[in-house]
Amino acid sequence: MEFELNREQKGIQQAVRDFVKGEFKKDVIAELEETHAYPRNIWKKAADLGFIGIHFPEKYSGQGLGVLENIIVAEEFCKGDSSVGACLLLAGFASEIILHFGSDAQKAAWLPKVAEGEVLSCGAFTEPDHGSDITAMTTTAVRDGNEWVINGTKVFITNGGPLAGFYSVLCQTSPDAVPSHRGMSLILVEADRAGVSTHSVGHKMGIRMMDTAEVNFKDVRVPAENLIGQENRGFYQVLEFFDESRILIAAQGLGTAQGAFDRALSYIKSREQFGRKIAGFQVNQHKIADMATKIEQARLLTYKAAWNFDQGRIDPKLTSMAKMAAGRCAVEVCDEAIQLLGGYGYMLEYEVERYARDAKICEIYEGTREIQKNTIAGTILGKMK
Numbered sequence: 344m345e346f347e348l349n350r351e352q353k354g355i356q357q358a359v360r361d362f363v364k365g366e367f368k369k370d371v372i373a374e375l376e377e378t379h380a381y382p383r384n385i386w387k388k389a390a391d392l393g394f395i396g397i398h399f400p401e402k403y404s405g406q407g408l409g410v411l412e413n414i415i416v417a418e419e420f421c422k423g424d425s426s427v428g429a430c431l432l433l434a435g436f437a438s439e440i441i442l443h444f445g446s447d448a449q450k451a452a453w454l455p456k457v458a459e460g461e462v463l464s465c466g467a468f469t470e471p472d473h474g475s476d477i478t479a480m481t482t483t484a485v486r487d488g489n490e491w492v493i494n495g496t497k498v499f500i501t502n503g504g505p506l507a508g509f510y511s512v513l514c515q516t517s518p519d520a521v522p523s524h525r526g527m528s529l530i531l532v533e534a535d536r537a538g539v540s541t542h543s544v545g546h547k548m549g550i551r552m553m554d555t556a557e558v559n560f561k562d563v564r565v566p567a568e569n570l571i572g573q574e575n576r577g578f579y580q581v582l583e584f585f586d587e588s589r590i591l592i593a594a595q596g597l598g599t600a601q602g603a604f605d606r607a608l609s610y611i612k613s614r615e616q617f618g619r620k621i622a623g624f625q626v627n628q629h630k631i632a633d634m635a636t637k638i639e640q641a642r643l644l645t646y647k648a649a650w651n652f653d654q655g656r657i658d659p660k661l662t663s664m665a666k667m668a669a670g671r672c673a674v675e676v677c678d679e680a681i682q683l684l685g686g687y688g689y690m691l692e693y694e695v696e697r698y699a700r701d702a703k704i705c706e707i708y709e710g711t712r713e714i715q716k717n718t719i720a721g722t723i724l725g726k727m728k
Contacts, residue, residue, distance in 0.1 A: 390434070411652075418598035420598060426549075465511065469499050490565060499555055499708070513528075528575055543555070550704050586652065589709050592670070596705035664719060
């Protein structure tokens, strides 16, 4: 078992660090945060350098690399800035659904546009009345000749606003199926289709730059060939997608934790109280020890989950462990970072308060912390009556 990144992976890591150092300007980020604006210019530059869709095949404008390389990029983005980083790592969100289940035509039409920074991609699963329980969703797709007619509303859709190119929409296509999830399908809906409308979900606690939207589908007609994969297999395809996407969110939590840790460490090494650096106080040393240990635990789980995925050893239990551990790590480390900075930790200028606000989402989207525990326990115990 090899715990070291190889030369190519270290090169990618350094390239992202150089990009972050050159492009993540504090004044620009502060303005984006204040105005809740998507970091378009940084996104375009990241795409130009090949950081978006790095795991896509080369024929689709990717670099033909794996999930591990993708999470290395994601971690460095979020370490550099938790808000901008989240936007960049999710710029191609749910494009993996097209990559793994889409037709050749769907892949050729959309994956290059995502990788080249032309559009953002979206997965449309959650509904206003159905979050964790996607089996109860009510969005429908009815076959009418050579078309699907889609009606329904999705909410909390990452990238769902004006930069979206397409949505991978989970719909009920066989309403009489028992259980209901056996009648669900994924359908690709282009964002400019008649009947598609969006609006922002409003101000959020964190990830304020990210364009999170409610998306409405009213008698939206798409060609029959927009079906993604097999009819009535959409629920299972989404579950397989989660096995990959949750590793990416784990990397988001990991990078966010590392970024907050680095800022807190720098602060306590320079801050003086009672005639000496506060890094010399044992209470702060213990905080640093605990924070560093939690980060390393999260990193090991996240990297192992990614490595396993690339080896074809898909393990939902390990994926859920990584997401749960990294999300909790992010929340706890960011909280301690604020504590180490004291009053300054509460101020916008010192960034760690924003890291703390951004961290919490890692325990909510792509399956809450509680859902991850269900997956882990269910895998270990089997179905319990």
